Amino acid sequence: MPLLTLDTVSLRYTSTGTPAVDGLSLAVEPGEVVALLGPSGCGKTTTLRMVAGFERPDAGSVTLEGRVLVGPGTFVPPEQRSVGMVFQDYALFPHLSVVDNVAFGLGALSRAEAQARARSMLKLFGLEGFESRMPHALSGGQQQRVALARALAPGPRVLLLDEPFSSLDSALRASTRVEVRRVLKSLGATVMLVTHDQTEAMAFADRLVVMRAGKVEQVGTPEAVYSTPRTAFVAYFLGGTNLLPGVGFGNGARTVLGILPVAGQAKGNVLLSLRPESLRLVPDTDSVAVGGALRAEVLAREFQGPSAEYTVACGGLELTVRGAPELALGPGARARLEVVGRAVVLEDSPE
Amino acid sequence: MKRRAPGWLLASGGLMAALALLPAVYLGVRASEADADAWGMLLRDRTWGLLWRTLGLAAAVTGCAAALALPLAWLTTRSDLPGRRVWAVLLCVPLALPTFVSGYVLLAAFGTGGALEEPLTRWGLPVPPVYGFPGALLALTVSTYPYFLLALRAGLQAQDPAWLEGARSLGLTPARAFWRVTVPLLRPAFASGALLVGLYVLSDFGAVALLQYDAFSRAIYVQYEGAFDRTYAALLGLALVVVTVGVLVLEVRLRGRAGYFRSAKGAARAAAPVRLGRWRVPALLLCGAVVALGVGLPVGVLLYWGVQGLSGAEGPVLGPALNSVLASALGASAAVLGALPLAFLAVRYPGRLTVAMERAAYGGYALPPIVLALSLVFLGVQALPFLYGTLAMLVLAYLVRFLPQAVGTVRSTLLQLNPHLPEAAASLGQAPSGVFRRVTVPLLRPGLLAGAALVFLTAMKELPATLLLAPIGFDTLATRVWSATAEGRFAEAALPALVLLAVSGLGVGLLVSQEGGSAPS
């Protein structure tokens, strides 16, 4: 049984405008980390705030452990929801010390117990010794961990994270992500986070919910969503892709790049997604002839460390190809293109 | 990370601090002439009694004014109270009423035999107290709560809504979250309001004298008034300066060690107004009652005096009104310009010296204004004879008197200003003075205007310095009102007093309309 259920939830900020969230349904299992992913304005933060109780949906219901938090005629205020939240700017109380911030939500305990629990939470996040500091005297990463400790201290049923890593610099981000995920998993916390960063979502979450214009575009494990995007939007948003129109015949499709193997079944006119890493670029040395190769011209090259991304012209299309960085192919170079992976049939129409 | 302040900034800040300390220095000079007799009088039990009475009144007024201003500030910023802006303007107008008028107004309305005493008693309603401690408390609370209101409104508008939401998600009801997060975060606003109100009460003579409460300022006044004894008055004044230092230290403690800027990147979301629901009517009643007492009552009494007047020989009002506006506007500009270096040093280059310079601005604020006026007479005659008797001297007096009000406003605006913006300008090749002129000042504009409006309002009603230092024949609305009330010609006081209120009302309107517009972030 899911822990948290959102059932056809909708919210419109203005009476005439488009809905911020439009009939969204979602179920979160206990102990699961779910990421709401999408570009800004897709309604992901609004969804989070409806779960927290800061926004009230116009329609639909939110249920936590079988208890209706919001629904027709019901609205449980934020403080009675057992839902913890970490804000994008952390919202640490500047007038309270670190330990008092963490003990803030522990009003049910005696002062000594609350302090003890706050200290143990801080220890969990490696913040011993910072108890009596004021928030403004902490680094960004430390502030974030205090915010997490504070949100977790009262033992919420669900933890909500709003862009939790966006304020950290990129070097810190990856290591913090791993560390925070480890702690959350060790606590068995159920987590719903919001992010616009696909790398972060894929690395951190057990399940992705890709959102677009207030609706769910696709739900699945990061691997499933990445390898079989349902729409061009999802394919583009997660890692980028090449779109190819084609004519399907079962497990293959005819395209300008020739006949491509496809995952699943393709019939009639279809739109295919071919990931950049499913293509390979080979220097065009006449001595080597490989069957099925296509001629391409390199338009641009972007070095990315472990790999390089090439933009090439081929068969009247502009394609993105991921390749080895040591290939010495600058703009204008000639090369051959090989298809090494499968294409995915998208639900979008090829027009 | 400590940086050294540029010399020109230190020099101008030092000049301002020196000017602000002038009244204290003057008192020192006068007190040095004191003989054993005068010292003996100072150290009597009576002085301590007076001191306690005065501090008690100051503390009580500060507490009551804060308690009154907090709900009003919240209602006019965070709730869906109908006509929030109009209420905000009306609630600030009492600031413009001179206490020598408001004291008379309270007596005329609620005093024994006053116009409202009999009807209220007949309807079984309580008559507000007007004499002694309760009377002084009421009169001073009504005339000073706007200082808190302005500070708290600004504080509430600057608060990040995420703080409140964070408290809610940690299990606090809206009411508990208000007390545990919103109110503690208003600490700087409470501190700056308390400083202005507390020190003002120490300095006030008009209300306490009229309402028969024996306070320190009255004791000082008596020495000038009755005994022509400047030496003993100076000793009493110095005692008040010592008290002021204590209050200033206390306020620094009160500010606490928190950092009160938003830690967020990007802009804060605007908080949605809280729906009052069934509390709407009580909220409107509260605002209405305060406005009735602070604005309705004085206007009513003044109109009554005006209508009742038999003489009908009021002098011209337009000239004095223009003079008032001119002098107050110049004074306001001077005070804000003078406050800039002090606030800037204290916020950007915090250190013992710079903070002491900023604190010095408050040095003479608790002194009765007559002391300030005499100290400027002293300065003018001894050092600036070419300015003495000119408008410039009056503007200088307003600068010294109202510097604390401007420093407070400018300082809090500066605290909210993102320090990266001036740094960005510096990286674009601007010299420090260019950064200040082209980036800092424009970003501070709303705060500077608010500070100027506050000084303008209080300068409009200033009396002792205006009488002694204005160019001869330079009548203002305040001197007109004084001239009439001093001889008990209340009918003649009505018109200039009403014009004073009206012009000041426009000033308050400007103050409120500047809020929340293009707030720097």
Next chain:
Amino acid sequence: MTRLLSLFLSLTLSSTALAAETLTVYSGRNEKLVGPLFKKFTEKTGIQVKVRYGETPQLAATLLEEGAKTPADVFFAQDAGGLGALANAGRLQALPKELLDKVDVRFRSPQGLWVGTSGRARVVAYNTKKVKAEELPKSILGFTDPKWKGRLGWAPTNASFQAFVTALRLLKGEEAATQWLKGIKANNPRVYKNNAAIIEALARGEIDAGFVNHYYLFAAKKDKGEIPVANHFVEAGDPGALVNVAGVGILKESKKADAARKLVAYLLEPEAQAYFSQETYEFPLVSGVKPSAALPELVKVGSPQLDLSKLDDLRGTVKLLQDTGVL
């Protein structure tokens, strides 16, 4: 902005560039009262008068602070105390004998440094609805009777009251003055800021009787019309019958002493004396000018024999007032 600047400059300059025949007067007397007199003086003599109006003690303090560098030529004070303070500090110059001699010796400086221009008597103002004239004691000392408990009003911070207490000390001795202050205090008098406030309170019926100067009643009647308040003059020679004066002195460093003496002379002329009696209901001090019909003759008021210049020594009075808990 330029207009503002030019206005600022013109105001700055106009006050420094005084014409030769312009007198600067510091007046503790209200503009409404004495403004018309200055105007008439200018019409008569062609001498311009610039006046800084203020409260007498504050102007006195200002003059003491300004010292020899004062821009003032003449000080027109509300009461003898302010003039006495300046005289003691050596800030006033001697007046010509012919001017001094116009006024009874009681109403001028024994050293000839200032001269009274009009007299103001201490009276007991009372509410005619609450008190009958015959109930009022003949001496000010009678108000210590407990039957006046809760019915009296006074203004202990007010200069004219303090001048009266000084007179009481000088005439009856410290002990009697102390007893009187304690006696009145025991009757729980209401405390007011000034005489005008006492008349206001009497009109409202807040108190039954109050110690004031005689002419505030007439000013209040001008403002409010008929009010149920009347003046009670205590018997001649009583300390309560003290007549204090408003007066003028010429500043020692005045460079326009001739013009200043003309102004002092004008204030003692019958025209000005009559003006005081008719407009301000004060007692004219120059013989031959009759007071307003509403007032008794000055001789009948019977001010006690007392050197008014001694009234400037107020430190003792203030100390007494404080010791008895009045202040």
